[in-house]
Amino acid sequence: MATATHDDIDVLAKAKRALPHDYTPSDQDEYMSDAQLNYFRVLLLEWKKSIVAASEGTLQSLQDGPIRDPDPNDRASSETDWGIELRTRDRQRKLIAKIDSAMRRIDEGEYGWCEKTGEPIGINRLIARPIATMTVEAQAAHERREKISRDN
Template sequence: MGLSAATEIDILATARRKVVGDYVPDSSEPYMNPKQLEFFRNLLVEWKHSILDAAAGTLQQLQDGPIREPDMNDRASSETDWGIELRTRDRQRKLIAKIDSALRRIDEGEYGFCEVTGEPIGLGRLIARPIATMTVEAQEAHERREKISRDD
């Protein structure tokens, strides 16, 4: 059917492996130097291409025709699988918007710095989550505020 949850999680890891080559950003270098920015740009672009390739496969399956399972249980299972697949594609569509935003921040010289505090986000966090916009501390504070407002 499309991507399993494990495969979906591995899309970024695959993109990372394609980009890494001989260079991995290191904390001994000046933060967000041109070489690091180019590394993150390539990583984001590769990640986006991987998502778009997976989405093209889903689109092709949808165009191949409707579900034609003779057994009602099999049909229900197939329809549930399609629903999950389409929700996954919707999440990935939103992820592509975040990737595009990160690429814009690279172009504008804002990438790698917290949108709340202005402090460096950190290479480790950006390698793990290249679309991060906040430091770990700012993200945790944001999530606490969200939880409190949800509980009210």
């Protein structure tokens, strides 16, 4: 299973803290009820908002930073830092696309259901990874197939 980075986890945790605390989905609720769908819609929007806010800070720091450091070591260090930031932002850009896809699935009534098996993904998995598209079992099988094809 693809692992989330610490940054992604922190941003998701921040988004969860921004949610109203009057409702948390549970297994006792009807699966993908209006209340659950609304919870995930708000969570996804907050998550996206947090990512966009973080990326705006990165853009500002890149614009404010020196273009050329006279010392080669300082320049190499700056370029490494910028490269890491840009890779992080690229990963977050892809995450935003997955969030948008999850929002579309909510609108189309497909959210919470495995795209491979049609089974419920499960509330706990969706709380942990709101952009999940497969059950844990289907995801594990997908990753095994991916690893085998990559090894060939």
